[in-house]
Amino acid sequence: MTRHALILHGGAGARPERDYDREVDNMRAVVEAMKIRLEAGASALDIAVEATVMLEDSGLYVAGRGASPNLAGAYELDASLMDGATRKAGAVAALQGFRNPVRAARAVMDRTPHVMLAGEGAALFAHDQGLELIGDEAAWFTHAGKGEDNHPPGTSPDVLAGALSHGTVGCCVLDSAGRLAAATSTAGVFGKMPGRVGDTPIPGAGSWADGHVAVSGTGQGEYFIRTVACAQVSWRVAAGATLDEATRAVIAEIGSMGGDGGLIALDRDGRIAHPFNSQGMKRAWLTTDGEIGVEVFDQARA
Template sequence: MTALILHGGAGARRERDYDREVAHMRAVVEAMKARLDAGGSALDVAVEATVMLEDSGLYVAGRGASPNLAGAYELDASLMDGATRRAGAVAALQGFRNPVVAARAVMDRTPHVMLAGEGASLFALDQGLEPIGDETAWFTHAGQGEDNHPPGTLSHGTVGCCVLDRE
């Protein structure tokens, strides 16, 4: 038996139409179901699903992030492999597209559990992870105007994914 749980964020506005997010989430679920049915590992599926959420710009994570009070885009991600109890994370990562890919690299390629700030960015660069060329064009600020982010405050949030594979 396999299972997949996705979380696209919290703090929805009652009057907002979320048809795009629902359609995208459905497409992610269907793609990841196919990966699991084909024998994909839970960890690979979790990362792939999260990349799809981050890249969409629809959720308050990855491309959908908003800047901090200093105007910088600092992204966080973490993941854990329940079977091996290995974990990896990045915090305040700047300049790179998919923080979950960086977190996976921390887990797979270092003795650390978390890298933060400049160290996380230098590691991502060293690992050849995909940089963001033009932050103004890349980020969509998906959380602006949500009920849990009153005007003039920071938009923040996350996405989540939990996967159970055949193993």
């Protein structure tokens, strides 16, 4: 039987001058809760969704409750997930009005013949599936245009093109049956143009899982799309690279193009990798030996 493992992230937008004690405590609590679920035999896909829901609901990251509005003041959320055992995937883009985009993505995967639904169609589907609505947005969302790495409403597209500030959550899981899964959720870059969709809801760019690896990305999504960042990790591993080599090569490629961000990844043997080229990346993990670790910058906080 395979020994289970997990790694999650809360975004690569961390700054050294900020205190991340709440995020550290939250990520540790999520990993501890998922460790119990994995020990009880839960599947990788279920854990990836459950962990991401907990991160969305915390309001501490730029996803779910912590979402930031676009230039028009609307909250458009994206999410995707992928089941490595079956290569099934589900995604939603520019979803408005629902509490947990990752649950909507799971419903797309499980209950439709499609991979992605967007905008009004995604919202209509989520409503038909009975997913939880957000009532009063002003009372629900914790970011109102003044969050971490934020640009105020009204920031011009020219400014945004040179400063795509961001934040995302994601989770990669290996369960005791040897199955891999990944999920990613975000509100996208701060102050984004209405209708902008980044890498997060695109399998291969913002998330990926197959028989080799599970990967979730966080950063300037335009660069992750242009490099097919998460799927590229798998291709490199299949070609003989180690997980660490593969993830670092992809981040280096993104950096060479002028982008920043990070990756979390987990392979079928339970090895983890979490490189980034930004100032910091909030992340936590559970090793196959049962050890839990948490980092924001380079210093481990196990």
